[in-house]
Amino acid sequence: MEIRGKAALVTGGTDGIGIEIARHLKAGGASVIVAGRDPVRLEAARSEGFEAIAADLSDIAGCDALVAALEGRPLDILVNNAGMGADYDVNAPIDLGEVDRCIFLNLNAPIRLITGLLATLRARPEAMIVNVTSGLAIAPRAASPVYCATKAGLRSFTMALRAQLAGTGINVMEALPPVVETRMTAGNMHKKMPAPECGRQIVAAIAAGRNQANIGLTGVLNAVYNVSPPLARRIMLRF
Template identity: 45%
Template sequence: MKLTGNTILITGGTSGIGKGLAQHFLGLGNTVIICGRRNDRLEELKAQYPDLVTIQCDLTAAASRENLVRQAIHECPDLNILVNNAGIQLTGDLTNPIDLSALEREISTNLIAPIHLSSLVVEQLRGRPEPGIVNISSGLAYTPIAFMPVYCASKAAIHSWSLSLRKQLERTGISVYEIAPPSVDTELGHERRKDKDQTHGGMSVNEFIDEAMKALESNIFQVAIGQAASMLDQRDALFERLNANF
């Protein structure tokens, strides 16, 4: 992937990996569009980075996703890259009736939104210079942690869908990348923590971004970064270790 001169739409761009990607791509001279649910965060980032294009969007709602793509293309008609980054991470007790609203929110954000958004931008990307779709999955796609089963399952689905999307789009010129992070020090999962200010722990965002950029620039279409690589290569043994105390 060419890392400069692009027009890039990043979902979940107000914090964590999405924010880090936006900052890095802006620094390389790209036009960057981010979306997020919270308007205050969007305004704060817009004030900090005046060239950043911000769009408020609820990714759990189909109409909001459609408006996001429509507005992004209207404001930035050279859009050539979509980064499906937004995600939420909740716990789930499968021994009791599941919280259906939480299930629907997690699946909508982590799986339905990337699939829907990608389908909406294909015609826009087709024929653009070096078009691409970048899906952020997880090491947990390969080795799940049992106490957050829906998150892990949704990321496993992203991995599978990325393979199919890459195959279907191979004759269109649109490249499909899957980047699987390890645990990265972001606010992911803050909804399930008592201390809402506590971060996720793990690899720093900057270190992850550096590794992700190297993979993209080298046209590595599927990469597991840091400990996520072990979660792919040693999935069965790691599953037992990760869940030994469950």
């Protein structure tokens, strides 16, 4: 896909992987809108030259408001990047409200945004939907069952959506990052990929028109899974 001249929306686009995707798209000549919740980070994005829209995508109203804000505007690239984790340990207190917000933001929100913006994307000569999942969509980690479930669900949805849109002008790409240095992974002691490099690789995959981008060590995990799914699961459950 030729990025120059395209109009892009990046959700969760004011921080972490999202802002790096936005920066690389902008550097490639795209006009980029970022959506996020934090007023300070939204203003910081505006200072970099991005159009920034305040949007809480953890509920229906926030998703509908973002779709409405884009009505009548061209959109070539939709990057569903917004996400969060939720603690879930049966041996400790569980906040089901936080669990519900995680499920909605990570899985429901991308589905709602795609549905609401699909007609706009269909109207473009070429378009792309990018769903950012995780290496944990391939094999789960015992410490993050809800997060893993949402990313596995989004992975399945992405595959099925790609099949439905085959032969149209819309390509559907899944980006699977490894552990990346972001605020969300601050407590994770494993080796992390720098967010700028993750963003660079995702945008490179968009430009190449790929269907799947296994970023960093996710490529190794995917290779192990293709040879032995049980082995990949055993490794990741202990990760």
